Amino acid sequence: xxxxxxxxxxxxxxxxxxxxxxxxxxxxxxxxxxxxxxxxxxxxxxxxxxxxxxxxxxxxxxxxxxxxxxxxxxxxxxxxxxxxxxxxxxxxxxxxxxxxxxxxxxxxxxxxxxxxxxxxxxxxxxxxxxxxxxxxxxxxxxxxxxxxxxxxxxxxxxxxxxxxxxxxxxxxxxxxxxxxxxxxxxxxxxxxxxxxxxxxxxxxxxxxxxxxxxxxxxxxxxxxxxxxxxxxxxxxxxxxxxxxxxxxxxxxxxxxxxxxxxxxxxxxxxxxxxxxxxxxxxxxxxxxxxxxxxxxxxxxxxxxxxxxxxxxxxxxxxxxxxxxxxxxxxxxxxxxxxxxxxxxxxxxxxxxxxxxxxxxxxxxxxxxxxxxxxxxxxxxxxxxxxxxxxxxxxxxxxxxxxx
Amino acid sequence: xxxxxxxxxxxxxxxxxxxxxxxxxxxxxxxxxxxxxxxxxxxxxxxxxxxxxxxxxxxxxxxxxxxxxxxxxxxxxxxxxxxxxxxxxxxxxxxxxxxxxxxxxxxxxxxxxxxxxxxxxxxxxxxxxxxxxxxxxxxxxxxxxxxxxxxxxxxxxxxxxxxxxxxxxxxxxxxxxxxxxxxxxxxxxxxxxxxxxxxxxxxxxxxxxxxxxxxxxxxxxxxxxxxxxxxxxxxxxxxxxxxxxxxxxxxxxxxxxxxxxxxxxxxxxxxxxxxxxxxxxxxxxxxxxxxxxxxxxxxxxxxxxxxxxxxxxxxxxxxxxxxxxxxxxxxxxxxxxxxxxxxxxxxxxxxxxxxxxxxxxxxxxxxxxxxxxxxxxxxxxxxxxxxxxxxxxxxxxxxxxxx
Numbered sequence: 001x002x003x004x005x006x007x008x009x010x011x012x013x014x015x016x017x018x019x020x021x022x023x024x025x026x027x028x029x030x031x032x033x034x035x036x037x038x039x040x041x042x043x044x045x046x047x048x049x050x051x052x053x054x055x056x057x058x059x060x061x062x063x064x065x066x067x068x069x070x071x072x073x074x075x076x077x078x079x080x081x082x083x084x085x086x087x088x089x090x091x092x093x094x095x096x097x098x099x100x101x102x103x104x105x106x107x108x109x110x111x112x113x114x115x116x117x118x119x120x121x122x123x124x125x126x127x128x129x130x131x132x133x134x135x136x137x138x139x140x141x142x143x144x145x146x147x148x149x150x151x152x153x154x155x156x157x158x159x160x161x162x163x164x165x166x167x168x169x170x171x172x173x174x175x176x177x178x179x180x181x182x183x184x185x186x187x188x189x190x191x192x193x194x195x196x197x198x199x200x201x202x203x204x205x206x207x208x209x210x211x212x213x214x215x216x217x218x219x220x221x222x223x224x225x226x227x228x229x230x231x232x233x234x235x236x237x238x239x240x241x242x243x244x245x246x247x248x249x250x251x252x253x254x255x256x257x258x259x260x261x262x263x264x265x266x267x268x269x270x271x272x273x274x275x276x277x278x279x280x281x282x283x284x285x286x287x288x289x290x291x292x293x294x295x296x297x298x299x300x301x302x303x304x305x306x307x308x309x310x311x312x313x314x315x316x317x318x319x320x321x322x323x324x325x326x327x328x329x330x331x332x333x334x335x336x337x338x339x340x341x342x343x344x345x346x347x348x349x350x351x352x353x354x355x356x357x358x359x360x361x362x363x364x365x366x367x368x369x370x371x372x373x374x375x376x377x378x379x380x381x382x383x384x385x386x387x388x389x390x391x392x393x394x395x396x397x398x399x400x401x402x403x
Numbered sequence: 404x405x406x407x408x409x410x411x412x413x414x415x416x417x418x419x420x421x422x423x424x425x426x427x428x429x430x431x432x433x434x435x436x437x438x439x440x441x442x443x444x445x446x447x448x449x450x451x452x453x454x455x456x457x458x459x460x461x462x463x464x465x466x467x468x469x470x471x472x473x474x475x476x477x478x479x480x481x482x483x484x485x486x487x488x489x490x491x492x493x494x495x496x497x498x499x500x501x502x503x504x505x506x507x508x509x510x511x512x513x514x515x516x517x518x519x520x521x522x523x524x525x526x527x528x529x530x531x532x533x534x535x536x537x538x539x540x541x542x543x544x545x546x547x548x549x550x551x552x553x554x555x556x557x558x559x560x561x562x563x564x565x566x567x568x569x570x571x572x573x574x575x576x577x578x579x580x581x582x583x584x585x586x587x588x589x590x591x592x593x594x595x596x597x598x599x600x601x602x603x604x605x606x607x608x609x610x611x612x613x614x615x616x617x618x619x620x621x622x623x624x625x626x627x628x629x630x631x632x633x634x635x636x637x638x639x640x641x642x643x644x645x646x647x648x649x650x651x652x653x654x655x656x657x658x659x660x661x662x663x664x665x666x667x668x669x670x671x672x673x674x675x676x677x678x679x680x681x682x683x684x685x686x687x688x689x690x691x692x693x694x695x696x697x698x699x700x701x702x703x704x705x706x707x708x709x710x711x712x713x714x715x716x717x718x719x720x721x722x723x724x725x726x727x728x729x730x731x732x733x734x735x736x737x738x739x740x741x742x743x744x745x746x747x748x749x750x751x752x753x754x755x756x757x758x759x760x761x762x763x764x765x766x767x768x769x770x771x772x773x774x775x776x777x778x779x780x781x782x783x784x785x786x787x788x789x790x791x792x793x794x795x796x797x798x799x800x801x802x803x804x805x806x
Contacts, residue, residue: 013671016613016647018525021677030479030683053472063466069456071662076433107510107664110687122421123526123548139684144547145526177421210419244419259474260690261510268416274424280433281542283686284513287663287693 028370036358049258050384061296065289076285078105094236101269109250109263121146127178132375160332161190184217189334217337255297315383322394338384361400431773439761452661453787464699468692479688481508497639504672512653512666524549530581535778563735564593587620592737620740658700718786718793725797741787764803
């Protein structure tokens with residue numbers, strides 16, 4: 001800009017950053033949270049977290065490690081004790097061969113996704129994402145210069161959200177490299193059946209694609225047909241050893257550790273050195289004392305997890321009953337995860353609705369606009385809270401709907 | 404691969420990952436660490452960390468926060484208390500205008516670099532890095548598909564390592580986007596003078612480049628001419644408000660918090676929303692209880708920092724005296740950081756030398772090969788330890804050199 005153009009806008013530092021960074025979406029959830037954060041008496045159901053703090057036996061494992069001086073650099077792939085505990089846990093739950101070399105500790109499930117995408121996507125590549133979906137996977141793909149291609153979920157009130165495999169396969173192009181499957185899903189509550197998972201895997205095999213499997217809500221599943229711990233269908237049930245599947249996982253939901261930023265990647269051991277490098281060059285690993293908390297969670301957390309899931313199931317039933325009675329809401333009670341994702345008759349602008357509900361109903365929901373194509377006519381309500389709060393929040397919502 | 408080619412090697416999952424991920428270098432430091440980790444009685448001087456655990460008043464701030472249940476999602480840009488504490492700290496040290504909006508908390512200095520590069524580099528771009536250098540910045544650039552262009556430091560025994568500005572500028576091409584300047588530098592101990600910093604800034608301005616300023620060793624400076632806390636020259640001394648400079652920082656070195664993974668980015672406030680997005684889509688922030696520890700470090704850590712720097716200075720002098728007496732070593736006592744980076748007469752293969760020193764001298768050093776072009780004929784010794792250990796390590800080294 002020349003000095004004799006005084007009326008032009010001053011050049012901004014923003015003019016000089018890379019275009020992909022500039023065009024990243026601001027999270028539509030964060031916008032509402034920032035709007036309502038200090039609103040007195042508000043019941044916050046916008047985020048994907050419950051109301052229980054991390055159980056003391058987990059926090060105390062970190063505290064003991066800190067007090068013992070475990071504050072130095074440690075294994076970037078994760079401490080051996082946590083990788084072994086993960087191997088035992090995944091073996092017990094899913095029958096995965098008990099091999100610590102399959103597990104790489106990350107600084108959040110988000111970082112697990114980031115690393116998985118850095119492993120598989122180059123600039124210009126495409127990733128298929130059923131939509132609406134949690135927005136961060138698509139955004140992380142954009143950071144590496146790849147293009148998210150959204151495949152719409154199908155919906156009907158009887159069946160809820162479901163994935164049309166023909167629609168998924170018809171979205172494959174020569175640039176497609178990854179299918180991202182989140183099941184049970186945020187925000188839709190979609191849970192892939194074993195047949196659907198097998199179908200996705202067939203598509204991936206046919207076209208030589210990776211699957212990034214986000215099964216972080218795998219235990220929040222309300223329609224198990226067998227006895228034993230409820231578990232949504234998993235790619236573990238249908239895959240072969242050599243399939244190109246990366247599992248991204250987190251401690252956040254099962255053990256009420258959302259604020260910790262602790263997760264893991266499960267992958268074929270041959271990928272280990274590359275995964276360790278990608279961790280090294282992004283955060284260089286996770287604090288040892290955090291990882292001690294992870295060990296405690298895996299080894300002593302079962303009754304807490306069961307308690308949380310039961311609580312979420314009651315939350316779901318309370319909200320579903322209220323919404324059904326309101327006669328203004330389009331929804332299906334979700335078989336998994338912990339969100340009610342619904343449309344409201346007569347409300348078209350869900351961002352505006354979310355802001356109104358903060359001010360007029362004292363509840364914080366997340367507008368469907370935050371979840372990409374197909375989400376525009378929905379709003380998301382987290383039901384991972386205690387009965388009293390879920391009842392009160394449902395009452396407030398239904399009263400507002402019927403006002 | 405067709406079924407009738409049974410003698411060909413089985414296809415590997417590694418054949419299908421993106422080439423940039425596959426070609427990332429394994430850290431040459433980690434190789435020696437993994438080799439020597441369980442070697443009894445070894446004095447480990449390979450990593451960039453001292454021997455002191457995090458001071459209790461810092462760890463206890465995290466413990467208190469954990470016990471109080473601060474385990475939920477928090478501000479992705481950092482909690483307001485930490486950003487305010489950073490603003491006060493940087494104002495006090497460098498006279499930076501006291502504005503919390505300049506500071507974004509990251510999950511390590513490494514993540515600060517990753518985010519800074521994601522902000523400025525696209526695939527195919529080039530980043531200038533004086534070399535030898537800590538390898539992770541170059542590797543992080545490669546992860547985004549950019550190309551590190553190494554500009555050799557100059558060296559002579561009288562002057563130590565120095566940066567030839569003509570050489571730097573002649574490496575600029577139309578694809579150059581960033582100059583990465585680490586001063587005081589790892590592993591060379593190079594400290595840029597105010598004139599050098601001004602020269603780098605002039606080059607960046609002339610060519611429209613970003614500077615990523617890694618001044619994490621800024622307080623480990625042994626040649627201050629003025630009274631008051633020693634502080635190496637900083638880009639803060641020469642920059643204007645609108646210069647394109649991103650500072651990457653860490654709590655690791657000053658406060659003995661290497662294992663925590665806690666750092667920050669300092670940037671012009673106009674970049675805030677973009678930085679927050681990049682944090683969101685990589686780790687989604689840092690645990691609140693970790694950040695409370697950061698506040699304690701900044702507000703109550705001065706005497707500890709002073710103690711650590713004084714200790715490192717004594718370590719430097721012990722090693723320098725020993726090496727000078729050995730008559731086999733080519734080195735200059737470094738004005739900053741906490742590494743002795745030296746060559747050994749008659750030793751050409753520094754990776755082999757590092758492995759031999761583990762077995763035969765009982766000390767763990769980092770081979771210069773880990774630090775990129777120009778590092779091949781050097782080996783790095785961290786001297787951020789107590790007098791007794793530094794004396795013993797120096798004795799072992801010198802005995803081995805003279806055996």
